[in-house]
Amino acid sequence: MINDYIIVGAGTAGCMLADRLSANGKNRVLLVEAGGKPRNPFIHIPAGFAKLFKSSSDWNYDSTPQCGTSQRTIYIPRGKMLGGSANMNALIHQWGHPADFEEWVNSGATGWGWDSVSPILRKLETELEHDVNPNAHSAASDFVDAARAVIGNSGSTYNGGDYEGAWIAQCNIRKGKRHSIFHSHLKPALKRQNLVTLTHMAVETLIIEQGKAVGVIMNGAQGRISALARAGVILAAGAIETPALLLRSGIGDGETLQKLGIEVECVSPHVGQHLQDHPMAVTVFATNHADTYKTAESPKNLFKYIFTKTGPLASNAAEAIAFARSSPTLNAPDIELIFAPFEWREQALQPPAIHGFSIGAGLIAPASRGSVSLVTRHVQVQPKIDLGLFTDREGHDRKTMLAAVLLARKVAAQSPLNAHIEGELSPGERANDYDALFTEICRNVQTIYHPAGTCRIGDATQGVISSKLKVHGCDKLWIADASVMPRLVRGHPNAAVAMIAARAAEFISDEAR
Numbered sequence: 001m002i003n004d005y006i007i008v009g010a011g012t013a014g015c016m017l018a019d020r021l022s023a024n025g026k027n028r029v030l031l032v033e034a035g036g037k038p039r040n041p042f043i044h045i046p047a048g049f050a051k052l053f054k055s056s057s058d059w060n061y062d063s064t065p066q067c068g069t070s071q072r073t074i075y076i077p078r079g080k081m082l083g084g085s086a087n088m089n090a091l092i093h094q095w096g097h098p099a100d101f102e103e104w105v106n107s108g109a110t111g112w113g114w115d116s117v118s119p120i121l122r123k124l125e126t127e128l129e130h131d132v133n134p135n136a137h138s139a140a141s142d143f144v145d146a147a148r149a150v151i152g153n154s155g156s157t158y159n160g161g162d163y164e165g166a167w168i169a170q171c172n173i174r175k176g177k178r179h180s181i182f183h184s185h186l187k188p189a190l191k192r193q194n195l196v197t198l199t200h201m202a203v204e205t206l207i208i209e210q211g212k213a214v215g216v217i218m219n220g221a222q223g224r225i226s227a228l229a230r231a232g233v234i235l236a237a238g239a240i241e242t243p244a245l246l247l248r249s250g251i252g253d254g255e256t257l258q259k260l261g262i263e264v265e266c267v268s269p270h271v272g273q274h275l276q277d278h279p280m281a282v283t284v285f286a287t288n289h290a291d292t293y294k295t296a297e298s299p300k301n302l303f304k305y306i307f308t309k310t311g312p313l314a315s316n317a318a319e320a321i322a323f324a325r326s327s328p329t330l331n332a333p334d335i336e337l338i339f340a341p342f343e344w345r346e347q348a349l350q351p352p353a354i355h356g357f358s359i360g361a362g363l364i365a366p367a368s369r370g371s372v373s374l375v376t377r378h379v380q381v382q383p384k385i386d387l388g389l390f391t392d393r394e395g396h397d398r399k400t401m402l403a404a405v406l407l408a409r410k411v412a413a414q415s416p417l418n419a420h421i422e423g424e425l426s427p428g429e430r431a432n433d434y435d436a437l438f439t440e441i442c443r444n445v446q447t448i449y450h451p452a453g454t455c456r457i458g459d460a461t462q463g464v465i466s467s468k469l470k471v472h473g474c475d476k477l478w479i480a481d482a483s484v485m486p487r488l489v490r491g492h493p494n495a496a497v498a499m500i501a502a503r504a505a506e507f508i509s510d511e512a513r
């Protein structure tokens with residue numbers, strides 16, 4: 001069968017695209033996903049997302065050794081299933097800051113300013129179900145009060161405009177269970193006969209004929225097969241796999257492709273460049289509370305969750321968030337604090353050993369950039385992911401990260417949170433000069449799992465795709481996922497990715513008219 005459209009990847013963007021493009025009942029849409037159906041029970045239990053780390057639902061990437069972080073490699077989880085990373089994320093629902101989208105316009109993304117994107121984000125408010133987390137620990141409210149005393153507070157919500165302050169997070173949770181874009185958009189759309197989904201099938205390369213994308217070659221449960229698309233192919237494989245797929249298909253820097261023995265289809269030097277993520281150093285404090293999420297899986301809490309879908313297991317763990325500016329001269333926040341009522345150990349790969357609170361200190365407007373590249377042309381080999389943490393020449397990110405950790409300490413020392421804190425465990429009170437503190441930060445820094453920017457919007461000299469999300473130099477090929485962001489939004493990007501995909505479906509449908 002010849003399809004009208006092939007969508008590669010069923011994550012946040014792929015779920016939205018599949019729904020929108022199949023909604024008229026006429027377009028024949030094929031959605032290809034490398035992972036399987038979301039069957040792991042920890043997908044559905046909000047606090048269970050870290051249990052998916054390094055499971056078969058995770059791409060389980062590692063970065064290259066990071067020169068800015070004492071040569072450590074950093075674990076990078078990405079969802080590999082229908083629902084993608086939206087089915088393993090921390091569920092925080094956030095639009096982004098108006099300044100983010102103004103910066104998109106300044107970098108060449110015409111038509112992506114706040115006035116253009118905010119009406120779509122507002123419309124998605126009813127589609128992407130979310131609410132303020134009703135199961136947050138009492139200490140999360142103490143964190144909000146303490147952070148507001150230090151930072152101030154710009155209003156009742158962080159969505160819909162400018163923001164600075166602290167809030168209990170709004171989450172995509174319904175009746176105590178994850179309610180991701182898989183549930184809100186893909187699941188209902190799967191009933192349509194004109195939408196076909198293939199799982200456990202990874203797209204290896206695009207089929208490009210005379211400068212036009214006409215199909216894909218994929219490999220997996222059904223063997224190595226190809227599929228054709230009459231109207232085009234849309235890449236929604238995320239910020240790591242979308243550039244890797246373009247490179248395998250001969251779209252990228254010409255010289256690099258030739259060295260890998262890949263035939264060049266289209267020279268596009270920005271593919272895989274400009275990788276951005278939000279670095280985070282976790283500060284951990286011992287507490288006198290005896291009901292932190294160290295005991296989230298106690299028989300009492302399990303019983304409560306099974307029968308009432310409430311309690312710690314119904315919470316998203318990253319319960320409260322705060323945004324601040326490291327300097328009053330900035331027009332938007334560049335620091336985020338994330339409060340979790342438990343001891344965060346080794347990216348949550350280890351269970352809490354003591355009763356503690358964690359405050360993640362993150363950079364949300366980092367200056368450093370990394371890249372995604374291929375090591376070989378073979379799909380089985382993980383792409384090389386250089387996060388580029390703390391590599392900006394001016395040392396801006398190092399300075400801001402130090403400010404972020406000092407802010408986390410200040411909030412922990414502030415009433416009413418301080419009444420429950422019994423000492424700092426990490427970075428540790430001994431890390432009291434800048435060099436010692438930065439050494440400790442490098443020892444435990446991770447990212448907030450928000451890779452973006454590797455196929456950014458921009459003209460052909462600056463980016464990979466046009467403002468209408470079409471790949472420069474290759475017809476009938478669109479990209480609509482986190483990779484297109486010229487600048488990663490200041491906060492949690494899932495809703496912005498859904499917005500990008502909703503717009504992509506409009507652009508693609510307009511072209512077909």
Ligand SMILES: Cc1cc2nc3c(=O)[nH]c(=O)nc-3n(C[C@H](O)[C@H](O)[C@H](O)COP(=O)(O)OP(=O)(O)OC[C@H]3O[C@@H](n4cnc5c(N)ncnc54)[C@H](O)[C@@H]3O)c2cc1C
Nearest residue numbers: 009011012013034084085089090091092203238482492494
């Ligand atoms: C642990 C974690 C916590 C997070 N917390 C939050 C949060 O609280 N709030 C928030 O806003 N954001 C959060 N994020 C980020 C957010 O989930 C992502 O930004 C968003 O899901 C990205 O959407 P995407 O469509 O670009 O990619 P993804 O959702 O990652 O989807 C890509 C899909 O493509 C598939 N795929 C890849 N390659 C191929 C191929 N070759 N062939 C076929 N299929 C392929 C993948 O398996 C995957 O299903 C978090 C992410 C993680 C991992």
